[in-house]
Amino acid sequence: MANIAISRIKREFKEVIKSEEIAKSMIKVELVNDNYSQLRGEISGPPDTPYEGGHFVLDIKIPETYPFNPPKVRFLTRIWHPNISSVTGAICLDILKDQWAAAMTLRTVLLSLQALMAAAEPDDPQDAVVARQYKERPDMFRNTATHWTNKYASGPKAVPEFDEKVCKLRDMGFEEHTARSALSSCEWSLEKATETLFG
Structure with a gap:
């Protein structure tokens, strides 16, 4: 993995772990095999949604070209949601595709996914x-x-x-x-x- 990607993701990983907002939102992230190119995230279902009380695991792959390209994220936990494939866990979210900006971070991605769970976009579905x-x-x-x-x-x-x-x-x-x-x-x-x- 390129040095810029590694140093950036290390910094963001620490930021997420220390973030009070992330902790309050019941979001976690950990390394897979002590390797910064693959992370595992966990999001708690937002209150007042059908996902409330559930724990959803994410697979997060960091590309060599990070932060100029978004991480590749999918749900490992099966979920019934218009913007997430019920078969593959693929996610339809603009910041994970063409609306990504290098200023965005892992924290942005995790909070945006939790927000998507609370407010689906059925007119731009994945499923x-x-x-x-x-x-x-x-x-x-x-x-x-x-x-x-x-x-x-x-x-x-x-x-x-x-x-x-x-x-x-x-x-x-x-x-x-x-x-x-x-x-x-x-x-x-x-x-x-x-x-x-x-x-």
């Missing part, structure tokens, strides 16, 4: 299925996102009727996450999800 549900069926979206937070991010709130439907598909021989994804995409209709899976 079209989730975005459509967010816009057309907001209650269904909240329940689905809450359910995913409970299952994948140790969130405190369960949605028992969703659990039952996942169990029914599991009993038919489908892997749990495959069942959950199909149900989530089919508005939790067992019939539609079954058709999709057998289709």
Whole structure:
């Protein structure tokens, strides 16, 4: 890794660890293999959102060209959000693409991601299925996102009727996450999800 990238990320890493704002926001960051080119972040779901109480792990890769190019960040924890892929964890956020500026820091990225969790941008989605549900069926979206937070991010709130439907598909021989994804995409209709899976 280039010296400029290493010295910059070392400084930012310390800044994040010492930041009171970051600590209050329940955000953490750590090195992977004592190597500044790869970090692991953890964001707590913001209050008054379906992600509240959940802990979401991020993979953060620092490119050789940092800080002139943004870090590559994706969610390792599965999440139901219009701007984050429910399959790959890829994130659609302007500062991680064309709106990045060299003055931005790791702290900016982490706080922006937490803010994105609280205020989705469904008109610029990463996951079209989730975005459509967010816009057309907001209650269904909240329940689905809450359910995913409970299952994948140790969130405190369960949605028992969703659990039952996942169990029914599991009993038919489908892997749990495959069942959950199909149900989530089919508005939790067992019939539609079954058709999709057998289709």
